[in-house]
Amino acid sequence: MSQIINDAFPRDFVCLSDLPENAKTYVLHRRIGKRDVYMVYGVPKGSECFFRSSGKVELWDSWTGTNQPLDKIIQVSDGTKVSMPLEQYEAQLIVFDSDDQTAINKNIMTISDVSDKSGIISLDGQWEFELKPTMDNTWGDYRLPAFDGMIVAEARIFKYIYESSSNQNWQDPKPDDSEWKQVTYSFGPYFWKLGPLPDDIDFSVIENQLANLKHIDSASSIEINGKSYFWKPYDFSMRLGIEGDPGHQGYHGLKGKVTDDFIALGKMKLTHGGSVYEKEDDGSIYYLWTSVLAENEMQARIVNGEAKPTKFWLNGVEMESDAEKSKLNSGSNPLLLRYDQPCRTHFILESAEAPTDWKQTYPLAMTWYNKPGILKFDVLPQDNKHAGWYRFTSPPGLRSMTVTCYGKIKAYVDGNEMDIKLEDQRDDGVSVYKAILPKPASVPSKVAIRIEQESGYYGGSVLPEPITLDCVKGLIELDDWSKIDGLSCYSGGAWYRKNFELSLNQTQGQVILNLGNVVSTAEVHINGNLAGIKVTPPWKFDISDLVKQGENLIEILVYNTLANHYLTIPTRYRGSLESGLIGPVRIEVNHVV
Numbered sequence: 271m272s273q274i275i276n277d278a279f280p281r282d283f284v285c286l287s288d289l290p291e292n293a294k295t296y297v298l299h300r301r302i303g304k305r306d307v308y309m310v311y312g313v314p315k316g317s318e319c320f321f322r323s324s325g326k327v328e329l330w331d332s333w334t335g336t337n338q339p340l341d342k343i344i345q346v347s348d349g350t351k352v353s354m355p356l357e358q359y360e361a362q363l364i365v366f367d368s369d370d371q372t373a374i375n376k377n378i379m380t381i382s383d384v385s386d387k388s389g390i391i392s393l394d395g396q397w398e399f400e401l402k403p404t405m406d407n408t409w410g411d412y413r414l415p416a417f418d419g420m421i422v423a424e425a426r427i428f429k430y431i432y433e434s435s436s437n438q439n440w441q442d443p444k445p446d447d448s449e450w451k452q453v454t455y456s457f458g459p460y461f462w463k464l465g466p467l468p469d470d471i472d473f474s475v476i477e478n479q480l481a482n483l484k485h486i487d488s489a490s491s492i493e494i495n496g497k498s499y500f501w502k503p504y505d506f507s508m509r510l511g512i513e514g515d516p517g518h519q520g521y522h523g524l525k526g527k528v529t530d531d532f533i534a535l536g537k538m539k540l541t542h543g544g545s546v547y548e549k550e551d552d553g554s555i556y557y558l559w560t561s562v563l564a565e566n567e568m569q570a571r572i573v574n575g576e577a578k579p580t581k582f583w584l585n586g587v588e589m590e591s592d593a594e595k596s597k598l599n600s601g602s603n604p605l606l607l608r609y610d611q612p613c614r615t616h617f618i619l620e621s622a623e624a625p626t627d628w629k630q631t632y633p634l635a636m637t638w639y640n641k642p643g644i645l646k647f648d649v650l651p652q653d654n655k656h657a658g659w660y661r662f663t664s665p666p667g668l669r670s671m672t673v674t675c676y677g678k679i680k681a682y683v684d685g686n687e688m689d690i691k692l693e694d695q696r697d698d699g700v701s702v703y704k705a706i707l708p709k710p711a712s713v714p715s716k717v718a719i720r721i722e723q724e725s726g727y728y729g730g731s732v733l734p735e736p737i738t739l740d741c742v743k744g745l746i747e748l749d750d751w752s753k754i755d756g757l758s759c760y761s762g763g764a765w766y767r768k769n770f771e772l773s774l775n776q777t778q779g780q781v782i783l784n785l786g787n788v789v790s791t792a793e794v795h796i797n798g799n800l801a802g803i804k805v806t807p808p809w810k811f812d813i814s815d816l817v818k819q820g821e822n823l824i825e826i827l828v829y830n831t832l833a834n835h836y837l838t839i840p841t842r843y844r845g846s847l848e849s850g851l852i853g854p855v856r857i858e859v860n861h862v863v
Contacts (some may be wrong), residue, residue, distance in 0.1 A: 287317040306366040323366035330363040382653040391857035399746035402763035414633035424736035425815035443716035458731025459503035465556035481583040485652035509639040516840035518544035536612025564598040569622040575615030604652035646726035656723040660754035664745025674735040676727040681705040748853035761835035783810035793827040804863035
């Protein structure tokens, strides 16, 4: 059929050049008065294309409304052949005016054909950098509970190490922390996990030993059939559940509910809106160990999920698998759970006086978060004093930060101690501190925080909220800003500013600003005047009419996407984190011949 059509009359548009494999070309053609307007997408720069139109040919810029004549054309009997001026990823508006048959001036240089550049000025080095937050959370659009204000730059993910002695000097920015564990605020270890173990193990050989464990650390292991199995920390959040799997999400998110099942054993398989846990290759037997903290002797209720442990031991004594109550000693009570199959469930101990009709009112939280009478799990009962170190790189211009945590803190920036002020002491045991620098750190800097942790709160769980970062203007090298820890979760805007100089001769030519690469939008101002806004490449702006001889100021406002904010939000909807003015940025000066 296509051949019959081709034989009957010429097509409106034909790409005469070979296209890349799997390339798709899209063309729209409209007749508007005496003009033919073509929108062409997917055709590489320099490709020869036939248009069944004639007359003066122009490239129209849909961003600025400007146009420029195209000179690489050949008039043929039934139309025009055009060498396409823009890149394959650009929408090219090619306009023919049949009333204007003026010959094309072959000497006009165009933005897309600047092979004879008379000067390139590279704008590398440091740029002034200023954050412009955009996420107004007054109505809880970005985080629950809602609060009156913007979500600013925050530290949510940290390099973490548990302090085993007092002389590591980890406030110094030089020590290598590449082997430290990465932790997210709110998430920390509440159990030690052993498994999966082979299904045919001899339980009688190991369970007496396991049931009487008083403490565990990362070096603890057990040997089965000549193979060593090590205990590993099992992390979750008492508010948000399992990191990366907060529960069934259905269409478009969680609908405000996090599953109460924080124990997930097996190999996770994503399903539509949810997940299931299947048998792992190494077996299906799992042990979970922790200790339960009680302020005094008490009776405790046992709250199980749908899947109950096959066996469990409390203070070394095997309990009935369907037990609903148990006696706890004052202090630490070792607890061992055994599960014989993959599952998702929960296991909680609460005071016998805890309310049975209590309902969670805190948004986006498990039932157990802040419930009166819930007894804490403690994976390190052997230590009387707990401390952890948390490190991250700050954005430029760090002036102060607010730290919300369980415990006391000291904070350092590039090894210099910050002034600490206690801002609030909440009823739930959380302290809110403000750490202040005597002078803002102009460039991205290494932040180290030492927290004297309360029992039961380790890793990210000691920080129930992100660390908010108060930043003023600073200096930054062009690159992906998400590589800076304190900006990896930042969604919003940022201003980039820099001065550059032009000679009189350079201002008399065509001056093009080429931003290189940008994620995701760019608003450009030259000497206080708007040069344009773009949301797609090419990131080029004609600034000829805005520059002057001598010093010129360039200001670029870049916005990224919500992908960065979503990095720690309980959702499976993710995106690329790349953000900012990537560059390289340069001024291209072209002369009219």
